[in-house]
Amino acid sequence: MLVFTTHNIIKDPPFINLDLLCCRNLLIYFEKDLQKKLLPAFHYSLKPDGLLFLGTSENIAQFNEHFALLDSQWKIFRRKSTKQSFPSWPRATSSGLDGVIPLAGAEKTSRKTTKKKTRQASDQTARLKQELQCTREQLLATIEELQSANEELESANEEMATSKEELQSLNEEALTVNVELQNRVEELRKANDDLKNLFDSTRIATIFLDKEFRVRFFTPPTTAIIPLTPTDIGRPLSHFSHSLLDVDLAAEATLALRDKEPHSKEVSSRDGLFFLMGTHLYRTTGGAINGVVLTFLDITERKRAEEETSRAREQWERTFAGLGDLATIQDVDMRIVRANQAACQTFDSTEENLRGRHCYELFRGLAEPCPDCPITASLQDMDVHRAEIEHVNLGKTFLVTASPIFDEQGKITHIAHIARDITDQKRMESQLRQAQKMEAIGALAGGIAHDFNNILMPIFGYADLIRNALPTDSPLLEDIAAVISAGNRARELVQQILSFSRQTERKRVPTRLHIVVKEVLRLLRSSLPSTIDIQPDISPESGMALADPIQIHQILMNLGLNAAYAMRGKGGILRISLADAKIGLGDFRKTEGMKPGAYLHLQVSDTGCGMDESTLERIFEPYFTTKPEGEGTGFGLAVVHGIVTSHEGHIEVSSEPGVGTIFDIFLPRLPSDHESATKAPKGQTIPTGSERILVVDDDEEIVRMLQHLLTVLGYRVTHFVSSPQALQAFRKNPGEFDLVITDLTMPGLTGKELTRKLLAVRPGLPIILCTGYHAEISREQALALGIRDLVIKPFTMEEIATTVRKVLENRKPPTGVPLPPATRKGRKN
Template sequence: MIRFATPVFDSKGKKLGIVILNYFGSKMIKRLKDRATGTSTEISLVNSDGYWFLSPNPEDNWGFMYEEKKDKTFGNKYLKEWERISKEESGQFYTENGLFTFSTVYPIKDAEKLTASLIGLKRQTSGILKAKSHYWKTISRVTPKNLQQRENEITTRLVKVYLGALALFSIISCFVLRQVTLRKEAESTLIKSKLNLQAIVKSVGEGIISIDSNSKILFVNEEVCRIFDYSEKELLNKDVQALLPEHYRSSRAARLKKLVSEAPPKILGSRIELEGLHKNGKFFPIELRVEETIDESGERFSTVSIRDITERIKAEKELKHLAAAIDQAEEAIVVTDRDAIIQYVNPAFERITGYKREEAIGQNPRVLKGGKHGELFYKELWDTLVSGKRWRGNFINKKKNGEIFIDEASIAPIFDSYGEITSYVAVHRDITKNIKLERQIRQSQKMDAIGKMAGGIAHDFNNILTAIIGYTEIAEADLPEKSDSRKSLGEVLKASNRAKDLVKQILTFSRATEHELKPIQLHLIIKESLEFLRASLPTTIEIHSNIEKGSDIILGDPTQISQIIMNLCTNAEHAMRKKGGILIVNLEPVEVDEEFAKTHKGLKTGDYMRLTVSDTGSGIDKEIIEHIFDPFFTTKPKGEGTGMGLSLIHGIVVSHGGVVTVYSEVGQGTTFNIFLPRAEVEHIEKEKKEDLIPEGSESILLVDDEEAIALMSKKALERLGYKVVSTTNAKEALDLFKESPEKFDIVLSDVTMPGMTGVDLAKELMNIRKDIPVVLSTGYSSIVNEKQAKEMGVREFIIKPFIKRTLANVIRKVLDKDK
């Protein structure tokens, strides 16, 4: 195949591309080879520069394609002969190199004639390709040796002149016959090529219309007929404007006509998008391109290629909508090639990861690796993808700023028409907030369950403590003031009150109750807590403390502050249990400035008390230190820790307006710093001690389903002078009251009772007698709180366990108020 090429420009001189002409000369070369086979004649085919396409010596062929063959030309080998052959169309002459016979072939000119014949026009290349500047030479050569040999044979065989003449005549006849055969073969090939080209033009995927300078249609192919739904006969000799809507004919069609008649000659024109007019009258989008031709008389003709772009326009709109949707999507969308190199990311990717598009493209997605997954994780991922399957899962990835986030991803391979994977598309969603919310919900559910459990425990435990405290007070009152037994009972009361505070703390932690903050001195609570701890710590652990007593007043709950100290010191003891060590507890006032507050979330500038608890124990690994305040997180062996201690501490500190920080080194120990805001109080007024418990002589109706509490309360109140009627059944109490409503001055009832609650009993009693004072008591109740009880008319609400003084004061307060 011989290829000719030339650049193509539009009317403005802008380069549009290259026109390539391929000349298939293989058949002609084969025929020339066949002609030379078995003869003494050398056949050559050379181009206009003298380079061989076919040479007697195959090594000389195609010299123009190889640097080392640049001198392998016919002219260099036969200089004198080439000067004549290159200037003349055909001929025959003899030189010392032999007998040369030659003729000239013009492949481009022949191709032009063939193309023009397909549409019935005489076309020319408008000067772009000079047909006669590109030619080939066919040359035959008989060597002098071969000629001399023939001459000798003729001389020595004159007797055979007739036979020689006859042989010569036969040779000439064969030659003529071969020439005729070759011409017929060429004509047949030309006809076949013409038919093939006609078939191609008719079946090509573009519509092709040939029009003259007056816009009359000279030729249409089958695609044009299909696009506009006309037959070929209907379109021939019709004005091309008939294929355009009316509103285009005065503008676009005129422009097209002007283009055809006045534009400078060119091979390719620019593409134009406009509307076409279907035979049924409907408009549809088309794209056309104009090629111009000038015949020998100078008249212009145009070939218009047309495409129906309805589907393309529709696809473009869909792509625009898809692109807009991808750009607006909340999920990050990433497209990579088959080697996992990022080719595209959408704006959501930039928002989620912090990487700009230009930073991400060309990178591998592993730039987001958070270091939390092992090699097996990524191997399983890629094994899934390369097998052609979709992968779904979660990544723990890292943003550009180093922030870790949880990434829910779906990655799928993209296939080409052959079923080969060409790329991958991934959809990512930052679910960090969702995971945290789920954890919070689970935590809330846990706390709700704990709250319900704590409420149940508190109710039962407080009832038990009520009986313990009540009977202890009764027993204590029966003993002499300085009796050892009385002192022992005093310790029982202290332990019972501590148990009462512990229950209160459980309820506070589970949010089953609220705590009340009041001015307290930290050093007193710390001192009391440390004294309690000394007895329980092993001798291998020393306690060093530095507690400043001045200006240490805060607004807090003494029980909760004590719990902070107890939990921190218990954890320190556990960390030093094996090898022993030093427990350090310090308390000092500090001033938090703006710079320090910025680096400690939750702190505000101002005066604080800093409580420091340090140990020299095993320390905390950095991998888990960020989780130590999570509920139920523990590193202790099963049965030695619940994971609630530090979570409780964190909750208490935050509820007091403070902050807790931790620093630890493995093998060196741990330090907790707790910052609690100081209260603007100079001193705390001491509670007035009441020497005497108030007494009375009124009649009391006492109701409690716990028999021990009912008997204890009855005995305690009777010792104070009251007349008490007690019962363990609410309905029985209601019947007693109905019999003589005026008999009772006050009613004291438990809240949670079987059959009828204290709330329902109070309502019934007040319906019978509106002015009857009712006091409710409970160890814990989810039915009613103090505020709700008072809103319904209950005078007072007492939380169990209570001491005799508390009960006496409440009853006296209610009765005296009515008087």
């Protein structure tokens, strides 16, 4: 039985009949007298042979007759049984007869006395033996305790030796760390010295604040604005006043922390100084924002200089604002009093000759003020007025500013008349509007191209399927060929629209110019009136040039439209020819600056109105045009000249008024071996396969066509018209497909987004991206997304078959995702 209770062993009566009494490390806290009192009480509490468990530093002292030692190491004692002692009665008091020995019975008395003494001696001997036995047991217990203590001391000594070695190791590490810390402290001290010298030498007042806007540090010039001392470090900024006017430093610091970006503003102080106050973020080395830095750059001298300059400029602008403009000072009757050099040069006169003339007479050749004259308005309301005025006799447009000049009484005495020539600006505005129109046309063309190419896609696909399904002697092959030819013409028309709207990439590639010329001829025939007879002379055997087909297209369209403009109304003949040409040393007078060699000669001529010599000299200048305002930008032939020059070519023009104009363009021809190398091999069969392909396109007609086409080629096809559903199916079994063909523009998930999610599930998955408008994504962008190839709609059966085979043969198995075996059968579609 186990009983828990509160018991005071000193005051309370002891328990009885205990089997075990554990009193470890308790007696050492009591005095010896109290120990002598408690040990008999422990003996009383225990049963016979009960156990007493003391601490390692405690013993039973002189109570060996009560307890026997069982285990010296753990100080376990067994209770001994003791005899009960009875009190002895006191002896009787002696009388005077003690000294008298009666003779009668003396022998008997002697024997009793001897027996008594013998018994006393025997009792004393027994007591001595008992004390000796107790002493021997105590000595044995002491010896065992000493042996145990010795073993503990030896163990402690070994532990101390180990601890000593560890302490020595720690001491060595501490010494090393201490050296490193000293080096770091030295580096920090040097950096601190450099920083302190930097701050002491700078003239910029700077104060560093923590997030609670407590002062962390400040430079000496700061004290001129905020009265700070070194003991103010750690105090809030709000505890200090400053000399700035209408500035809340705490609010500026809060704004910088809120916006997470620096701010700056000009401020002034009560003593007339000006500062450029900057509020910057205090960033730690880890990039965390840990406060704000306020800087105050003294710009007083600069402000005063600006004010003086501003006053001088204001006076000057009221007299002659802008020396490049036509500036005159006129009286209230609009007579010129003064004129600047620009006005004199414009009117090819001197200031003396201009003085006294009316401005409306000089500028517009009128006898009375212009109805929209800003001077009249300024004289009426005494304010500054501006107006755009077109001066027909000068052929220019001016932005006229009229600013009244007052005397001390506030009366208008003169008018500052500033006329700024904005002819070029108006022309550029017109060109900008034209460019914006072209941009809108380009955006429209892009949308048309995308939709039209998607429409053409099923036509090409099903036509190819029918052609491949027909026998070689079928009369329908010619009909299908006509359908495919019409589709190709439609595809070329889309490309021409994109070229016209400048939506295609500009790359110089080996190009057969006769193909580009034929495309332009088809477009010109549909664009020009029937009164213009187009006569082509194109050599199909002409060579190749390293050129941008779109820019060549642009050259021909520009020259063709210019020729049509020259023949407007009466009509005429437009001739376009292309042939090989060889330039030798003897031809240099005609083609000055050209290197000898092989060229392609492109000529565009018309029977229009022609041009005179002065026009021919400026024909390639930007902004120069012979067309009325609003009909031409003046950039067309300048762009043509720039394109030809960028192709390392040469352009010449000859013209005769009333006869017509001829443009000759020479472009370097590529070597014949390069031309033969670029010819596509013929007679190749359409590649096939048996892999598993996932097709995704939101156009159901295109999906069905691709599914049919790829199935004919031997592939196993799974198709979806919903990109989210396709992604869900792919995630269920990523290893099911060998290739994914996806459209670019789709609802839900675009082709780009679907590609990212597919590759996140299965890295290295071969993907082909299809688009009907390749300006939406370049090949480089597609490759960067992880797409293996980019296919432009509409494409033929041969094109998609070749692309699929190329991608599949160059694929690399993704790590961790097993490819499906070639023999595994797919589910039915």
